[in-house]
Amino acid sequence: MERVPILKLGSTLFVSIQIDLQDESVVRLQEDLADRLAATRARGVIIDITAVEIVDSFIGRMLAMMGSISRLFDAETVLVGMRPAVAITLTELGLSLRGVRTALNAEKGLKLLSGSA
Protein backbone atom coordinates (compact mmCIF):
# COMPACT_ATOMS: atom_id res chain seq x y z
CA MET A 1 0.00 0.00 0.00
CA GLU A 2 1.33 3.41 -0.96
CA ARG A 3 1.44 6.15 1.64
CA VAL A 4 0.82 9.81 1.09
CA PRO A 5 3.51 12.04 2.66
CA ILE A 6 2.49 14.93 4.93
CA LEU A 7 4.90 17.88 4.86
CA LYS A 8 5.09 20.56 7.51
CA LEU A 9 5.67 24.09 6.18
CA GLY A 10 5.62 26.54 9.05
CA SER A 11 2.26 26.25 10.71
CA THR A 12 0.72 24.52 7.72
CA LEU A 13 0.57 20.84 6.85
CA PHE A 14 0.88 20.16 3.15
CA VAL A 15 -0.58 16.94 1.75
CA SER A 16 0.01 16.33 -1.94
CA ILE A 17 -1.74 13.26 -3.26
CA GLN A 18 0.24 11.96 -6.23
CA ILE A 19 -1.13 8.42 -6.45
CA ASP A 20 -4.32 6.76 -7.55
CA LEU A 21 -6.24 6.73 -4.32
CA GLN A 22 -7.18 3.36 -2.89
CA ASP A 23 -9.58 3.07 0.01
CA GLU A 24 -6.87 1.86 2.44
CA SER A 25 -4.42 4.62 1.53
CA VAL A 26 -7.10 7.25 2.21
CA VAL A 27 -7.92 5.70 5.58
CA ARG A 28 -4.20 5.61 6.36
CA LEU A 29 -3.81 9.23 5.26
CA GLN A 30 -6.62 10.25 7.58
CA GLU A 31 -4.95 8.52 10.53
CA ASP A 32 -1.55 10.04 9.67
CA LEU A 33 -3.07 13.49 9.34
CA ALA A 34 -4.75 13.26 12.75
CA ASP A 35 -1.44 12.15 14.31
CA ARG A 36 0.51 14.97 12.69
CA LEU A 37 -2.10 17.58 13.62
CA ALA A 38 -1.92 16.50 17.24
CA ALA A 39 1.90 16.45 17.20
CA THR A 40 2.58 19.71 15.33
CA ARG A 41 -0.37 21.86 16.37
CA ALA A 42 -0.59 23.14 12.77
CA ARG A 43 -3.17 25.86 12.06
CA GLY A 44 -3.88 24.94 8.48
CA VAL A 45 -3.98 21.93 6.16
CA ILE A 46 -3.62 22.07 2.41
CA ILE A 47 -4.67 18.96 0.50
CA ASP A 48 -3.51 19.10 -3.09
CA ILE A 49 -5.48 16.79 -5.39
CA THR A 50 -4.20 18.10 -8.73
CA ALA A 51 -3.06 14.61 -9.69
CA VAL A 52 -6.27 12.86 -8.64
CA GLU A 53 -8.32 11.95 -11.68
CA ILE A 54 -10.93 9.65 -10.20
CA VAL A 55 -12.92 9.90 -7.00
CA ASP A 56 -15.80 7.87 -5.66
CA SER A 57 -18.27 8.59 -2.91
CA PHE A 58 -16.02 7.01 -0.27
CA ILE A 59 -13.02 9.16 -1.11
CA GLY A 60 -15.27 12.23 -1.33
CA ARG A 61 -16.62 11.53 2.14
CA MET A 62 -13.12 10.88 3.52
CA LEU A 63 -11.98 14.28 2.19
CA ALA A 64 -14.90 15.93 3.98
CA MET A 65 -14.04 13.97 7.15
CA MET A 66 -10.43 15.14 7.04
CA GLY A 67 -11.80 18.69 7.07
CA SER A 68 -13.93 17.93 10.12
CA ILE A 69 -11.02 16.25 11.94
CA SER A 70 -8.74 19.23 11.25
CA ARG A 71 -11.36 21.57 12.67
CA LEU A 72 -11.28 19.63 15.93
CA PHE A 73 -7.59 20.53 16.15
CA ASP A 74 -8.50 24.16 15.31
CA ALA A 75 -6.90 23.90 11.89
CA GLU A 76 -8.52 25.02 8.67
CA THR A 77 -8.50 22.71 5.64
CA VAL A 78 -8.20 23.91 2.06
CA LEU A 79 -8.66 21.49 -0.77
CA VAL A 80 -6.73 22.72 -3.81
CA GLY A 81 -6.31 21.84 -7.46
CA MET A 82 -9.46 19.84 -8.03
CA ARG A 83 -9.97 18.83 -11.65
CA PRO A 84 -13.23 19.76 -13.41
CA ALA A 85 -14.15 16.10 -13.95
CA VAL A 86 -13.68 15.38 -10.25
CA ALA A 87 -15.80 18.40 -9.29
CA ILE A 88 -18.58 17.25 -11.61
CA THR A 89 -18.45 13.72 -10.19
CA LEU A 90 -18.63 14.95 -6.59
CA THR A 91 -21.54 17.25 -7.47
CA GLU A 92 -23.39 14.41 -9.18
CA LEU A 93 -22.78 12.29 -6.08
CA GLY A 94 -24.38 15.07 -4.04
CA LEU A 95 -21.21 15.76 -2.05
CA SER A 96 -20.64 19.48 -1.73
CA LEU A 97 -17.88 19.24 0.94
CA ARG A 98 -19.45 22.06 2.95
CA GLY A 99 -16.93 21.94 5.80
CA VAL A 100 -13.90 22.23 3.54
CA ARG A 101 -12.66 25.37 1.86
CA THR A 102 -11.42 25.11 -1.70
CA ALA A 103 -8.97 26.99 -3.89
CA LEU A 104 -7.89 26.71 -7.49
CA ASN A 105 -4.24 26.01 -6.71
CA ALA A 106 -1.81 25.62 -3.83
CA GLU A 107 -0.71 29.26 -4.01
CA LYS A 108 -4.27 30.54 -3.62
CA GLY A 109 -4.86 28.00 -0.88
CA LEU A 110 -1.90 29.33 1.10
CA LYS A 111 -3.16 32.89 0.62
CA LEU A 112 -6.57 31.81 1.88
CA LEU A 113 -5.02 30.32 5.03
CA SER A 114 -2.82 33.32 5.75
CA GLY A 115 -5.78 35.65 5.19
CA SER A 116 -7.94 33.80 7.68
CA ALA A 117 -5.20 33.41 10.28
Add this chain to the structure above:
Amino acid sequence: MEIDSSQGRMADYLREHQDKVIGRWCELVVAGVRGRSSVVEVRRELEDLYSLVIRAMSGTDEQAAGELRAALTELSRSRARNGFAPSETALGVFSLKDAVYELIAGAPELVPDFFAFSRTIDDLGLLTFETYAAAREQIIADQSTAMMELSTPVVRLWDGIVAVPLVGTLDSARTQLVMEKLLETLVASGADHAVLDITGVPTVDTEVAQHLLKTVNAARLLGAECIICGIRPQVAQTIVSLGIEFGDIATKATLADALAHALSRTGLKVGPA
Protein backbone atom coordinates in the same frame (compact mmCIF):
# COMPACT_ATOMS: atom_id res chain seq x y z
CA MET B 1 -39.09 -15.77 -64.77
CA GLU B 2 -42.56 -14.41 -65.41
CA ILE B 3 -41.72 -11.11 -63.74
CA ASP B 4 -38.34 -10.91 -65.45
CA SER B 5 -39.82 -11.25 -68.90
CA SER B 6 -42.56 -8.80 -68.07
CA GLN B 7 -39.92 -6.33 -66.86
CA GLY B 8 -37.96 -6.94 -70.05
CA ARG B 9 -41.01 -6.26 -72.22
CA MET B 10 -41.69 -3.10 -70.25
CA ALA B 11 -38.08 -1.99 -70.64
CA ASP B 12 -38.33 -2.46 -74.42
CA TYR B 13 -41.54 -0.49 -74.48
CA LEU B 14 -40.00 2.35 -72.42
CA ARG B 15 -36.94 2.46 -74.65
CA GLU B 16 -39.13 2.64 -77.74
CA HIS B 17 -41.25 5.50 -76.43
CA GLN B 18 -38.47 7.26 -74.60
CA ASP B 19 -39.05 10.79 -75.95
CA LYS B 20 -42.79 10.79 -75.45
CA VAL B 21 -42.61 9.39 -71.89
CA ILE B 22 -39.85 11.70 -70.78
CA GLY B 23 -41.64 14.66 -72.31
CA ARG B 24 -44.85 13.90 -70.46
CA TRP B 25 -43.03 12.99 -67.22
CA CYS B 26 -41.11 16.24 -67.44
CA GLU B 27 -44.36 18.21 -67.84
CA LEU B 28 -45.86 16.56 -64.79
CA VAL B 29 -42.78 17.09 -62.63
CA VAL B 30 -42.27 20.71 -63.71
CA ALA B 31 -45.89 21.46 -62.76
CA GLY B 32 -45.12 19.95 -59.36
CA VAL B 33 -41.91 21.86 -58.57
CA ARG B 34 -43.63 25.21 -59.24
CA GLY B 35 -40.60 27.04 -60.58
CA ARG B 36 -38.10 25.94 -57.93
CA SER B 37 -35.98 24.17 -60.57
CA SER B 38 -35.62 25.10 -64.23
CA VAL B 39 -37.18 22.94 -66.96
CA VAL B 40 -33.73 22.14 -68.39
CA GLU B 41 -32.46 20.97 -64.99
CA VAL B 42 -35.52 18.81 -64.39
CA ARG B 43 -35.26 17.29 -67.85
CA ARG B 44 -31.61 16.39 -67.38
CA GLU B 45 -32.31 14.76 -64.03
CA LEU B 46 -35.24 12.80 -65.41
CA GLU B 47 -33.34 11.64 -68.49
CA ASP B 48 -30.60 10.23 -66.27
CA LEU B 49 -33.14 8.50 -64.06
CA TYR B 50 -35.09 7.21 -67.03
CA SER B 51 -32.11 5.55 -68.65
CA LEU B 52 -31.20 4.00 -65.29
CA VAL B 53 -34.76 2.70 -64.87
CA ILE B 54 -34.58 1.05 -68.30
CA ARG B 55 -31.18 -0.46 -67.60
CA ALA B 56 -32.35 -1.76 -64.24
CA MET B 57 -35.52 -3.27 -65.70
CA SER B 58 -33.96 -4.91 -68.73
CA GLY B 59 -32.02 -7.04 -66.23
CA THR B 60 -28.84 -7.18 -68.32
CA ASP B 61 -26.95 -4.72 -66.19
CA GLU B 62 -26.17 -5.89 -62.65
CA GLN B 63 -25.02 -2.52 -61.35
CA ALA B 64 -27.90 -0.51 -62.77
CA ALA B 65 -30.26 -1.18 -59.84
CA GLY B 66 -27.66 0.05 -57.38
CA GLU B 67 -26.86 3.09 -59.49
CA LEU B 68 -30.56 3.91 -59.77
CA ARG B 69 -31.01 3.78 -56.00
CA ALA B 70 -27.90 5.91 -55.49
CA ALA B 71 -29.12 8.48 -58.02
CA LEU B 72 -32.54 8.67 -56.36
CA THR B 73 -30.94 8.95 -52.92
CA GLU B 74 -28.81 11.84 -54.11
CA LEU B 75 -31.79 13.56 -55.76
CA SER B 76 -33.94 13.18 -52.68
CA ARG B 77 -31.18 14.45 -50.41
CA SER B 78 -30.55 17.55 -52.49
CA ARG B 79 -34.28 18.25 -52.61
CA ALA B 80 -34.49 17.87 -48.83
CA ARG B 81 -31.80 20.53 -48.46
CA ASN B 82 -33.59 22.81 -50.94
CA GLY B 83 -36.76 22.71 -48.90
CA PHE B 84 -38.95 20.42 -50.99
CA ALA B 85 -41.64 18.44 -49.19
CA PRO B 86 -41.00 14.68 -49.17
CA SER B 87 -44.35 14.04 -50.87
CA GLU B 88 -43.33 16.32 -53.75
CA THR B 89 -40.18 14.31 -54.40
CA ALA B 90 -42.04 11.02 -54.15
CA LEU B 91 -44.87 12.29 -56.37
CA GLY B 92 -42.26 13.29 -58.95
CA VAL B 93 -41.16 9.66 -59.09
CA PHE B 94 -44.74 8.35 -59.07
CA SER B 95 -45.71 10.61 -61.98
CA LEU B 96 -43.56 8.40 -64.24
CA LYS B 97 -46.37 5.88 -63.84
CA ASP B 98 -48.93 8.46 -64.96
CA ALA B 99 -46.83 9.33 -67.99
CA VAL B 100 -46.45 5.68 -68.98
CA TYR B 101 -50.05 4.82 -68.22
CA GLU B 102 -51.36 7.53 -70.52
CA LEU B 103 -49.35 6.03 -73.37
CA ILE B 104 -49.99 2.40 -72.58
CA ALA B 105 -53.75 2.92 -72.80
CA GLY B 106 -53.20 2.45 -76.55
CA ALA B 107 -51.50 -0.95 -76.03
CA PRO B 108 -53.85 -3.07 -73.81
CA GLU B 109 -51.68 -6.21 -74.06
CA LEU B 110 -49.01 -4.48 -71.94
CA VAL B 111 -51.32 -3.68 -68.99
CA PRO B 112 -50.22 -6.73 -66.88
CA ASP B 113 -46.60 -5.74 -67.46
CA PHE B 114 -47.46 -2.23 -66.39
CA PHE B 115 -48.61 -3.64 -63.07
CA ALA B 116 -45.15 -5.03 -62.29
CA PHE B 117 -43.57 -1.82 -63.51
CA SER B 118 -45.84 0.11 -61.19
CA ARG B 119 -44.62 -1.94 -58.21
CA THR B 120 -41.01 -1.12 -59.06
CA ILE B 121 -41.73 2.59 -59.27
CA ASP B 122 -43.63 2.49 -55.95
CA ASP B 123 -40.53 1.03 -54.29
CA LEU B 124 -38.38 3.76 -55.77
CA GLY B 125 -40.81 6.43 -54.61
CA LEU B 126 -40.73 5.04 -51.08
CA LEU B 127 -36.95 5.02 -51.21
CA THR B 128 -36.91 8.76 -51.91
CA PHE B 129 -39.25 9.25 -48.97
CA GLU B 130 -36.97 7.34 -46.62
CA THR B 131 -33.87 9.13 -47.83
CA TYR B 132 -35.64 12.43 -47.43
CA ALA B 133 -36.45 11.67 -43.81
CA ALA B 134 -32.87 10.53 -43.16
CA ALA B 135 -31.45 13.67 -44.78
CA ARG B 136 -33.71 15.90 -42.67
CA GLU B 137 -32.74 14.06 -39.49
CA GLN B 138 -29.11 14.65 -40.40
CA ILE B 139 -29.76 18.37 -40.90
CA ILE B 140 -31.50 18.58 -37.52
CA ALA B 141 -28.67 16.73 -35.77
CA ASP B 142 -26.07 19.02 -37.39
CA GLN B 143 -27.98 22.11 -36.37
CA SER B 144 -28.42 21.05 -32.78
CA THR B 145 -24.70 20.30 -32.52
CA ALA B 146 -23.91 23.70 -33.98
CA MET B 147 -26.32 25.32 -31.54
CA MET B 148 -24.75 23.52 -28.60
CA GLU B 149 -21.32 24.73 -29.61
CA LEU B 150 -22.48 28.29 -30.16
CA SER B 151 -24.51 28.56 -27.03
CA THR B 152 -21.84 28.20 -24.38
CA PRO B 153 -19.25 30.94 -24.48
CA VAL B 154 -17.24 31.69 -21.36
CA VAL B 155 -15.91 35.25 -21.46
CA ARG B 156 -13.30 36.93 -19.31
CA LEU B 157 -14.58 40.11 -17.67
CA TRP B 158 -11.56 41.00 -15.58
CA ASP B 159 -8.48 39.43 -14.08
CA GLY B 160 -9.87 36.48 -12.17
CA ILE B 161 -13.50 37.12 -13.17
CA VAL B 162 -15.24 35.18 -15.94
CA ALA B 163 -18.83 35.38 -17.14
CA VAL B 164 -21.15 32.82 -18.72
CA PRO B 165 -24.02 34.45 -20.59
CA LEU B 166 -26.70 31.75 -20.74
CA VAL B 167 -29.17 32.08 -23.60
CA GLY B 168 -32.02 29.68 -24.26
CA THR B 169 -33.56 26.83 -22.37
CA LEU B 170 -31.29 25.01 -19.93
CA ASP B 171 -31.65 21.25 -20.16
CA SER B 172 -29.42 18.59 -18.66
CA ALA B 173 -27.23 18.20 -21.74
CA ARG B 174 -26.59 21.92 -22.05
CA THR B 175 -25.98 22.38 -18.34
CA GLN B 176 -23.43 19.60 -18.48
CA LEU B 177 -21.68 21.33 -21.37
CA VAL B 178 -21.79 24.74 -19.69
CA MET B 179 -20.49 23.24 -16.45
CA GLU B 180 -17.58 21.48 -18.15
CA LYS B 181 -16.62 24.54 -20.14
CA LEU B 182 -16.87 26.86 -17.14
CA LEU B 183 -14.82 24.59 -14.89
CA GLU B 184 -12.15 24.11 -17.52
CA THR B 185 -11.92 27.87 -18.04
CA LEU B 186 -11.69 28.43 -14.28
CA VAL B 187 -8.81 25.99 -14.01
CA ALA B 188 -7.04 27.25 -17.13
CA SER B 189 -7.35 30.96 -16.33
CA GLY B 190 -7.06 30.73 -12.56
CA ALA B 191 -10.20 32.84 -12.19
CA ASP B 192 -11.89 32.60 -8.81
CA HIS B 193 -15.11 34.43 -9.61
CA ALA B 194 -17.69 33.37 -12.16
CA VAL B 195 -20.80 35.33 -13.12
CA LEU B 196 -23.72 33.27 -14.44
CA ASP B 197 -25.93 35.62 -16.42
CA ILE B 198 -29.39 34.12 -16.95
CA THR B 199 -30.95 37.11 -18.73
CA GLY B 200 -31.50 34.94 -21.80
CA VAL B 201 -33.03 31.99 -19.99
CA PRO B 202 -36.77 32.20 -20.68
CA THR B 203 -38.05 30.24 -17.70
CA VAL B 204 -36.55 28.99 -14.48
CA ASP B 205 -38.31 25.98 -13.01
CA THR B 206 -37.12 23.63 -10.31
CA GLU B 207 -35.12 21.59 -12.82
CA VAL B 208 -33.26 24.59 -14.24
CA ALA B 209 -32.60 25.85 -10.71
CA GLN B 210 -31.23 22.42 -9.82
CA HIS B 211 -28.88 22.62 -12.80
CA LEU B 212 -27.71 26.09 -11.78
CA LEU B 213 -27.09 24.96 -8.21
CA LYS B 214 -25.06 22.00 -9.45
CA THR B 215 -22.89 24.28 -11.55
CA VAL B 216 -22.34 26.63 -8.62
CA ASN B 217 -21.46 23.72 -6.33
CA ALA B 218 -18.97 22.26 -8.80
CA ALA B 219 -17.31 25.66 -9.20
CA ARG B 220 -17.13 25.97 -5.40
CA LEU B 221 -15.35 22.64 -5.20
CA LEU B 222 -12.68 24.08 -7.46
CA GLY B 223 -12.39 27.09 -5.21
CA ALA B 224 -14.33 29.61 -7.30
CA GLU B 225 -17.33 31.62 -6.21
CA CYS B 226 -20.35 32.06 -8.51
CA ILE B 227 -22.69 35.03 -8.75
CA ILE B 228 -26.04 34.61 -10.49
CA CYS B 229 -27.38 37.68 -12.23
CA GLY B 230 -29.94 38.77 -14.80
CA ILE B 231 -32.98 37.38 -13.02
CA ARG B 232 -35.97 39.01 -14.69
CA PRO B 233 -39.04 40.11 -12.68
CA GLN B 234 -41.26 37.27 -13.90
CA VAL B 235 -38.49 34.75 -13.29
CA ALA B 236 -37.99 36.10 -9.77
CA GLN B 237 -41.71 35.64 -9.09
CA THR B 238 -41.60 32.07 -10.39
CA ILE B 239 -38.54 31.26 -8.30
CA VAL B 240 -40.19 32.55 -5.14
CA SER B 241 -43.54 30.89 -5.79
CA LEU B 242 -41.83 27.56 -6.51
CA GLY B 243 -39.97 27.90 -3.22
CA ILE B 244 -36.54 27.56 -4.82
CA GLU B 245 -33.76 28.54 -2.42
CA PHE B 246 -30.47 29.79 -3.79
CA GLY B 247 -29.05 29.62 -0.28
CA ASP B 248 -25.86 31.59 0.22
CA ILE B 249 -25.25 32.10 -3.51
CA ALA B 250 -24.96 35.78 -4.36
CA THR B 251 -27.67 36.96 -6.76
CA LYS B 252 -27.64 40.35 -8.47
CA ALA B 253 -30.09 42.11 -10.74
CA THR B 254 -27.73 42.94 -13.58
CA LEU B 255 -24.37 41.88 -14.96
CA ALA B 256 -22.99 45.28 -13.94
CA ASP B 257 -23.97 44.70 -10.30
CA ALA B 258 -22.46 41.23 -10.41
CA LEU B 259 -19.20 42.56 -11.83
CA ALA B 260 -19.07 45.28 -9.15
CA HIS B 261 -19.69 42.63 -6.47
CA ALA B 262 -16.96 40.36 -7.87
CA LEU B 263 -14.53 43.28 -8.08
CA SER B 264 -15.14 44.27 -4.48
CA ARG B 265 -14.66 40.63 -3.40
CA THR B 266 -11.32 40.66 -5.21
CA GLY B 267 -10.45 43.89 -3.40
CA LEU B 268 -10.75 46.13 -6.45
CA LYS B 269 -12.81 49.28 -6.87
CA VAL B 270 -13.87 51.19 -9.96
CA GLY B 271 -13.93 54.96 -9.54
CA PRO B 272 -13.78 58.11 -11.65
CA ALA B 273 -10.48 58.51 -13.47
